[in-house]
Amino acid sequence: MALTPQEKTELFGDFDVDAHADEAASRWSGSTAWTESQRRTSTYGKDEWRRCFAESGEISGRLAALMSSGVAASDTEAMDLAEEHRRHITRWFYDCTSEIHQGLGELYVTDARFTASIDRAAPGLARYLRDAINANAAR
Secondary structure, three states, rough: OOOOHHHHHHHHOOOHHHHHHHHHHHOOOHHHHHHHHHHHOOOOOHHHHHHHHHHHHHHHHHHHHHOOOOOOOOHHHHHHHHHHHHHHHHHOOOOHHHHHHHHHHHHHHOOOOHHHHHHHOOOOHHHHHHHHHHHHHOO
């Protein structure tokens, strides 16, 4: 990553990117998605990461608002946001197919670290996002 330790702290807060790198590599290295993500993100500076996070936060905020207002995850609006989420991953990291996206959705609810991170925006958002991802893939 082309960032200083200070920039990493500024951008990622208490999430230690380097500490999780070995685990991520052991799970996904060798895959096309991993290779592409490493290639792309290795060139990102602070501005790119800020834009990426702002876009992601905006999608999460709109999903949380839908969830809070009682819109079903299978509703067209929620599925459209799930699709936007998938395209965000494709734009910033790797080609995120619907199948890969569904796998991520499961990871969001089965790995407590992901669930806690996503649910910071709104309790239950990880499950809602997973459900919207699955509904989007099915349509």
